[in-house]
Amino acid sequence: MTDLTLIVQAHNETVVAGPTMRSADIAVEAARARGYTVQTIIALDRATPATTAYFNQPRYDHWERVIVDEGDLGATRNTVIARADGDFIACLDADDIFSENWLSEGMDVVTAGAEGFRGVIASPELEVLFDRNLASTRNLEQDSPLFTPYYLYLRGYYDSLCIAPRQAHLDVPYSRRDIPNGLAYQDFQFAIETMARGWKHVIVKDTAIFKRRRDTSLVVESSARRAIVRSLPEMAIDKVRDLAKGRFDG
């Protein structure tokens, strides 16, 4: 059995992925040094010829390469997760950067579990935007006294670059983006649906992800078109207050 599968997703990235892959290799090495077995996958989703060529370099031969024809981040994750070996799944977009301790510290947290919950989904403590836009945000665990599910009507708490049990992904597969109809933010949806089903969202102290904000990123695209998350029964008026209380069916 493998403890962790790390999936790097690429579509039209080339050299921008250089620092990404280096940070991933460093974080994987740290996780392995702590005793975790790690499977590493590059998922090439409708990759451009240049992207394919970039990731086919011998320098990345220690990664498995999976060709996917989805044209969608969430659907790609679903496809790759279905064939992943790891008990836990971590994802990385091909232009973002992990802190070196993210996978090792994150694995310590998710494998410890949480009493009264089906399992733990971990997010880094700090999310830092860099490149075109600069910002720094401290994430929030769902049992924080500062947490309110009402915020989720308008904004998400957690990025998709979490570490989650594979089972959580199988229970709650990502939905597809539907930009023409203004429906996006699958990570936001995943967080709500998993939380409602008894997966506890925590943050991992002293870890960070660094999100590259280029002019053409998917988040920018979704924001520009003012997409919103899908309507979810977990956010119904009579359910929302219990969202983070760890109540779930079975």
Add this chain to the structure above:
Amino acid sequence: MARTPKDLLRGARRRLSGDAPPASAVSGTPVEVLAEQTNFGPMVDALVERARRNQRDAGLDADYDLVRESFDHYHYLYQAKELQEEPDADPIRHFLRQGAKARYSPTADFHPQKYLRRHPQHAKGPERSPYLEWLRRGRAAGEIADPSDGVTALAPLLGSEPGEVVETISELRSDLQERLRHGRLGEVFARAAEVEPLIAVAWERAVSGTQQLPFRNEGVARAAAAIHACHEDLGFRRARLVIVTRKPRWGGGRRLEGHLAHALARKIDPRDIVVIYTDDTGETPADRFPDGVREVDFLTRFRGINEDTQLHALVALIRSLYADAVLNLNSRLLYQAMKPYGRALAASENLHLVFFCDEQQALGHWEGRGLRWFYPACDYVAGIITDSEHQRRELIDRYGVSDEEAARIQVFHAPADASIPLVSAGSAGSTTERRPVVFWAGRFDRQKRPDIVVEVARRMPDVDFRLWGEKVLKGDPLGELPENVELAGPYDRFADLDLGEADAWLYTAAWDGVPSMVLEVAMTGVPLVASLVGGVGEVVSAADAWPVEGEDPAAYVAALRAILADPDAARAKAVALRERVLAERTEQAYADAAAALLLRPEARA
């Protein structure tokens, strides 16, 4: 004595300030500067140490000394780029010199602009800097100076006082900053910056502006709290039908929303009907809704929040109700929300648009929701509802709607009100013994055409005309009135009118749907002369009323003369009108049609 968490916090903040406390208040005591090594790197540390050495001696300036106690040189210098290359710069002096115009914050717990926005009176206070005001008095008084947005709005949701929330944020921030500077978090940040040097630029934000979720945007926080307040108003209960409309008082009577609620209350619990007012506030007329219908004053709950956020929140609120159907009944805000979110809303909601007749503008052109919104939205909404066959036909003809698609355009035929009594025949006495009286009611505006009534009155000097209503246009829309016209003012309810005094009712509108007033008059047995416009012909016919085509006053005069010439025959026709309309427009039929269209066989899970 054991140290409390607050003592520890003060200690952590002291460490962030980086200076030893002033040795004493003795005038001119040099401040000991402690060299510091942080994860920011030796260049930043050297820059900060240099700036600290530029501090004034303690005891010379009480204000300076007080600011120094909590001043964070790293925090300040990451913001004040112009000081980074100045060897002699003293950031504390720089800050104090800015006074109320300070752009940079002296410590991560104090945001100068936001403090003044919340407490503008301190912009011209007695202190050299609003920060001094806060340190000396404001903080103890509970004034919030924290950079976090939405604390006051969200605190009630968190079951805390705003001050407690700020304290929690501040503790988290101090801990985070300490770990960024001297702990593992800063180490991994620095290592990431070695992998991708562009990350190093982001130190600036991490040190001077790391935001704590969910306090990142004032409008979003307030909107989240406002959604919660609306949920409280609604008793945290779902709905089966949601009507989103402009305002509570929009004409008298039940209107479409009232008819619909009363009709569906035959089928479902009235509490399952929610009405959201988005554009104006006010008091709902008595009897518009059956008891139990829940109403939400969205406008008041969201007052002061920017409209973009309101649009998103309105969609979120509607979706949270998990209703069988949602009606947009002339809500400007919901139409605004449909521009960015219409398709997303319709993806989960059984959304219907309600169109009434278009309105002619002063320059002659027409405006209306149907004109603006039918073609952009008809492809994705569940359906269109009109109050008249006339408008339905107009939409189908104008836009070339196929027979299949036309099925999604439904007419809600307003039910007749059988509780309106038939006026006793001859209760005013014979017209051989008194002057006949004609009633008219409506707004004195371009649509209702009171000018036609006045002209008719001029041509019938032997008849009195009593007009109810009030002018809505500036100036004098009626001009000089003949002596046989009496302005009776507005009325609250149709039932308040003494219809026993009316020998005929005159309706002269230039355009309309199916007017409530025509339906009401049709119940009374008072002979009705009505302009044949819009959906009026769906109520009156030549067999039981006196429809008039065109706007020639002579045609109205002829109709009234016919009524007055044979009052008994006219009365019989008017009674027949009541019988026919009652048979055609039953509340049961209305309820059945509305339920079939709007209610699902079973509520969604």
